[in-house]
Amino acid sequence: MLRETTNQLDxxxxxxxxxxxxxxxxxxxxxNQWINxxxxxxxxxxxxxxxxxAETILGFKxxxxxxxxPEEVDLVIFSVPFAVVLQVMQDCVEKGVKxxxxxxxxxxxTGQEDQADLERQLLEIAQKGGVRLIGPNCMGLYCPESGLTxxxxxxxxxxxxxxxxxxxxxxxxxxxxxxMDGIQFSKVISFGNACDLQSHDFLxxxxxxxxxxxxxxxxxxxxxxxxxxxxxRNITRKKPxxxxxxxxxxxxxxxxxxxxxxIAGSQKIWQSLCQQTGIVSVDSMEELISTTVALxxxxxxxxTNVALVGGAGGGSVTMTDAAEKxxxxxxxxxxxxQRKLAEFIPISxxxxxxxxxxxxxxxxxDENDFxxxxxxxxxxxxxxxxxxxxxxxRGRGSRKDMNLLTSLMLKGMEVIEKPVYIVxxxxxxxxxxxxxxxxxDKYNNIGLPTFPSFTLAARVISNLSxxxxxxxxxGF
Amino acid sequence: MLRETTNQLDxxxxxxxxxxxxxxxxxxxxxNQWINxxxxxxxxxxxxxxxxxAETILGFKxxxxxxxxPEEVDLVIFSVPFAVVLQVMQDCVEKGVKxxxxxxxxxxxTGQEDQADLERQLLEIAQKGGVRLIGPNCMGLYCPESGLTxxxxxxxxxxxxxxxxxxxxxxxxxxxxxxMDGIQFSKVISFGNACDLQSHDFLxxxxxxxxxxxxxxxxxxxxxxxxxxxxxRNITRKKPxxxxxxxxxxxxxxxxxxxxxxIAGSQKIWQSLCQQTGIVSVDSMEELISTTVALxxxxxxxxTNVALVGGAGGGSVTMTDAAEKxxxxxxxxxxxxQRKLAEFIPISxxxxxxxxxxxxxxxxxDENDFxxxxxxxxxxxxxxxxxxxxxxxRGRGSRKDMNLLTSLMLKGMEVIEKPVYIVxxxxxxxxxxxxxxxxxDKYNNIGLPTFPSFTLAARVISNLSxxxxxxxxxGF
Numbered sequence: 001m002l003r004e005t006t007n008q009l010d011x012x013x014x015x016x017x018x019x020x021x022x023x024x025x026x027x028x029x030x031x032n033q034w035i036n037x038x039x040x041x042x043x044x045x046x047x048x049x050x051x052x053x054a055e056t057i058l059g060f061k062x063x064x065x066x067x068x069x070p071e072e073v074d075l076v077i078f079s080v081p082f083a084v085v086l087q088v089m090q091d092c093v094e095k096g097v098k099x100x101x102x103x104x105x106x107x108x109x110t111g112q113e114d115q116a117d118l119e120r121q122l123l124e125i126a127q128k129g130g131v132r133l134i135g136p137n138c139m140g141l142y143c144p145e146s147g148l149t150x151x152x153x154x155x156x157x158x159x160x161x162x163x164x165x166x167x168x169x170x171x172x173x174x175x176x177x178x179x180m181d182g183i184q185f186s187k188v189i190s191f192g193n194a195c196d197l198q199s200h201d202f203l204x205x206x207x208x209x210x211x212x213x214x215x216x217x218x219x220x221x222x223x224x225x226x227x228x229x230x231x232x233r234n235i236t237r238k239k240p241x242x243x244x245x246x247x248x249x250x251x252x253x254x255x256x257x258x259x260x261x262x263i264a265g266s267q268k269i270w271q272s273l274c275q276q277t278g279i280v281s282v283d284s285m286e287e288l289i290s291t292t293v294a295l296x297x298x299x300x301x302x303x304t305n306v307a308l309v310g311g312a313g314g315g316s317v318t319m320t321d322a323a324e325k326x327x328x329x330x331x332x333x334x335x336x337x338q339r340k341l342a343e344f345i346p347i348s349x350x351x352x353x354x355x356x357x358x359x360x361x362x363x364x365x366d367e368n369d370f371x372x373x374x375x376x377x378x379x380x381x382x383x384x385x386x387x388x389x390x391x392x393x394r395g396r397g398s399r400k401d402m403n404l405l406t407s408l409m410l411k412g413m414e415v416i417e418k419p420v421y422i423v424x425x426x427x428x429x430x431x432x433x434x435x436x437x438x439x440x441d442k443y444n445n446i447g448l449p450t451f452p453s454f455t456l457a458a459r460v461i462s463n464l465s466x467x468x469x470x471x472x473x474x475g476f
Numbered sequence: 477m478l479r480e481t482t483n484q485l486d487x488x489x490x491x492x493x494x495x496x497x498x499x500x501x502x503x504x505x506x507x508n509q510w511i512n513x514x515x516x517x518x519x520x521x522x523x524x525x526x527x528x529x530a531e532t533i534l535g536f537k538x539x540x541x542x543x544x545x546p547e548e549v550d551l552v553i554f555s556v557p558f559a560v561v562l563q564v565m566q567d568c569v570e571k572g573v574k575x576x577x578x579x580x581x582x583x584x585x586t587g588q589e590d591q592a593d594l595e596r597q598l599l600e601i602a603q604k605g606g607v608r609l610i611g612p613n614c615m616g617l618y619c620p621e622s623g624l625t626x627x628x629x630x631x632x633x634x635x636x637x638x639x640x641x642x643x644x645x646x647x648x649x650x651x652x653x654x655x656m657d658g659i660q661f662s663k664v665i666s667f668g669n670a671c672d673l674q675s676h677d678f679l680x681x682x683x684x685x686x687x688x689x690x691x692x693x694x695x696x697x698x699x700x701x702x703x704x705x706x707x708x709r710n711i712t713r714k715k716p717x718x719x720x721x722x723x724x725x726x727x728x729x730x731x732x733x734x735x736x737x738x739i740a741g742s743q744k745i746w747q748s749l750c751q752q753t754g755i756v757s758v759d760s761m762e763e764l765i766s767t768t769v770a771l772x773x774x775x776x777x778x779x780t781n782v783a784l785v786g787g788a789g790g791g792s793v794t795m796t797d798a799a800e801k802x803x804x805x806x807x808x809x810x811x812x813x814q815r816k817l818a819e820f821i822p823i824s825x826x827x828x829x830x831x832x833x834x835x836x837x838x839x840x841x842d843e844n845d846f847x848x849x850x851x852x853x854x855x856x857x858x859x860x861x862x863x864x865x866x867x868x869x870r871g872r873g874s875r876k877d878m879n880l881l882t883s884l885m886l887k888g889m890e891v892i893e894k895p896v897y898i899v900x901x902x903x904x905x906x907x908x909x910x911x912x913x914x915x916x917d918k919y920n921n922i923g924l925p926t927f928p929s930f931t932l933a934a935r936v937i938s939n940l941s942x943x944x945x946x947x948x949x950x951g952f
Contacts, residue, residue, distance in 0.1 A: 106824030167790020314643020
């Protein structure tokens, strides 16, 4: 079968017309979520609901079958009972549809032979008729620029992040939760069982897509590992490629079979693949979001040596442990830096070595001292990045304290070129949480990212310094 | 030097009289925090402020020196300038004081020889005079039963958890944050540089203390490793012993020197010590709290095989990965269990193997089905524990949904004896966070613990099943 070249997928992401088979005259019809979403996001193409008997659905004229639609159809979404899937696919072939997105689930991922066979028959009909398939068992496409979406709650604003996901649920969470950290998307694809179009087909498209500057993916199985490897090796020199691999463990791999009928492969093979290709590997939604945020807003750290600012006492010790367990180093600052810090930071109760335990000084109250500290960290040849973690805890949790700290931070950022990772942990009280949100907004408004936990910030720096090393080692 | 036997520390935790040297007639005097706290927590003994010139402080008659106090003094807290520390210590000796708590910092932890020498001189005076020291560089004692505290914000209610900490900051956070998860304390000790009384002195006391059922500790260095080892090996068969070891990494070990002048030792030695003694080792405040909560409210898991309930699709796969990376197993359920589940859970979009991906069934709506599920999990011979994780996300984040889910959960808990770990992750919106708090209260009110993240719940199960194995292997 002839593979599409990737730019042909343009008519998938910017279709002139979409048919929705399984749309329903009742208000809560499942397939209506696409139509409702398209309306909300301002889709400019034509929408054709397909239903056996309805006259109109959500204000659009409805047709009894895809074949009855009087105009060309670029994309068909379908959510129909098993009994009719083959017939509907045949209709799409006869109509000359370009793409079919199969929302319907219950095929090879069930582990049952008859259901897997039904998936194979669907694919066979599609391939013979020249129709390309997305899915089955997936949410499909989100492209805010053209107005495609599977949820009317997704943001209308487009951005530089492209995401290809074998899980619609995780893709949805990335879109929703990412929005709270200022992440916006060019295109997101939930592609499920991938019986026809594969992750690398979508990735190739995003790799060439000018609107996509950062690539991300959640994948469970790689049906064409070689193609994925080649793609990754070529793209990472141009765009960062962040991948969350599901099914790395034995149980996880079993679960991918139940989820998308994927054969997941082992953790070791995956790690080695990442090392050889420059993929930034992440392991959780929080890590995916924080890594993307850091890539978008901060220069890459040029090494693993971090300065820890803001902790105190046992907190400093345990943050250092946490950082080093994530692969970072917390070395003593250069002697000159320590000497200059000691000029304005008293010895009792403090340490200027690193971690910087300087709560019994004026640094967190006095703009001059704070800026001096950041300037010295910027000039210290040993340090590659700074983690700033001063929680809004009891005793220093007031709005006044928060305002002071953010204003100091904004001044400090003016004199430092190294990446600074501000940790703003969630607060266990509603009042504290409201304060945290305010502080985050202030930082985000001037382009400074924040991270919800210290460990996460440490892991992100570790991830990104590895990516920096990869680029450096390959001369990119 | 003769070591005190532990029950003698009773007069430290239940003193008849306390003197505070460095108390101040000005409202914000640092040392006044102890006096204010004692008042707030209802301390029944006598309080003697010591100040060069003040007549009264916070309503108590003040004395120019400890020697001038006309009655016996069990405990002296002092926070005074370096210039006078030796004199104040000499006064305590002459007065016949039993215990001195040195809040003052800036001794051996500074790494400066003259300051370390001052600490040695203090100790020498105390030892010659028969005075036992807590500290220097520490917050001292919290014992809600007797009214001792270093913060007036600490809860007045006592509970079964004893905690011995080389960091006052981390001890404070444990007391504050633990309270939100229903953890209450018998005694907490912040002991800093430990120039005299060591962690194992306090631990021995808590080990014998009837009010203490669960022991915890944050430690950086072990000056007497053998005593600690013996203590741990003996106590774990009677009371669980949860330890957070600071300074496990190279950088962390350097930081412990700056913090409490401790020599931390390596991660490997620590892990092996935990294996030999049955210590439950934790690595963060969140893990310390969640492990303590689980010990208090749940039976120990009798193995690492968990059933995952509540996830869906990619979330199920990635939860499985996260669980297995923490050392758990997510095996397929027994065939009989799967067969019985399939009787009421349809195949399309679901999986009854484990992880249980059953969002397209009635389980999360129908009490009968939910209870049936929990009964089957209870009877499944393969499964040791259940993790229930169904976040209050968009689309299912309403109060109605939350109420339904908690009421189902309460019914489900009636038919299961295995430990169940309910994950209630923090929510990124204030509205969602308020809902989460409500749900947590409902669970906690009937004695069910909740955990803030899936990974944390998995780690706690992993920790506690190791403890179970240790007890089992040693015939306890």
